[in-house]
Amino acid sequence: xxxxxxxxxxxxxxxxxxxxxxxxxxxxxxxxxxxxxxxxxxxxxxxxxxxxxxxxxxxxxxxxxxxxxxxxxxxxxxxxxxxxxxxxxxxxxxxxxxxxxxxxxxxxxxxxxxxxxxxxxxxxxxxxxxxxxxxxxxxxxxxxxx
Numbered sequence: 001x002x003x004x005x006x007x008x009x010x011x012x013x014x015x016x017x018x019x020x021x022x023x024x025x026x027x028x029x030x031x032x033x034x035x036x037x038x039x040x041x042x043x044x045x046x047x048x049x050x051x052x053x054x055x056x057x058x059x060x061x062x063x064x065x066x067x068x069x070x071x072x073x074x075x076x077x078x079x080x081x082x083x084x085x086x087x088x089x090x091x092x093x094x095x096x097x098x099x100x101x102x103x104x105x106x107x108x109x110x111x112x113x114x115x116x117x118x119x120x121x122x123x124x125x126x127x128x129x130x131x132x133x134x135x136x137x138x139x140x141x142x143x144x145x146x
Contacts, residue, residue, distance in 0.1 A: 039136075045087070045091075049084075069085075069105040085102050089102040089103060094131035094134065094135045095127050095128050098127070
């Protein structure tokens with residue numbers, strides 16, 4: 001049996017209650033005063049990415065990011081590969097009022113400039129997290145997790 005991230009994180013929370021009745025995700029998270037695990041993962045991913053961007057450009061992680069955006073016209077067939085830049089770009093789609101993407105070297109340089117200022121980077125991460133939380137709320141109208 002394959003469990004998604006949400007269901008896997010919900011199992012220990014369900015054990016806290018002796019009620020064996022059905023409980024909705026919204027009610028469970030509200031009762032436990034917790035937020036979605038996926039939002040914790042999203043925030044950690046962006047914090048680590050900011051740390052990498054502030055490191056030396058000769059760092060292997062920075063070189064890998066720069067190499068990713070080198071123009072390569074070779075198109076792969078089949079399902080697109082899920083990579084860190086693709087995941088980060090999908091996270092950016094949820095930020096309201098921002099048209100920042102991560103699809104080119106110029107976008108990477110723009111995000112690197114934001115990461116250099118730690119206070120600005122923290123507020124940037126908060127906006128990303130709030131946008132992702134709003135996206136979760138729009139998927140589940142009864143949800144008020146954040």
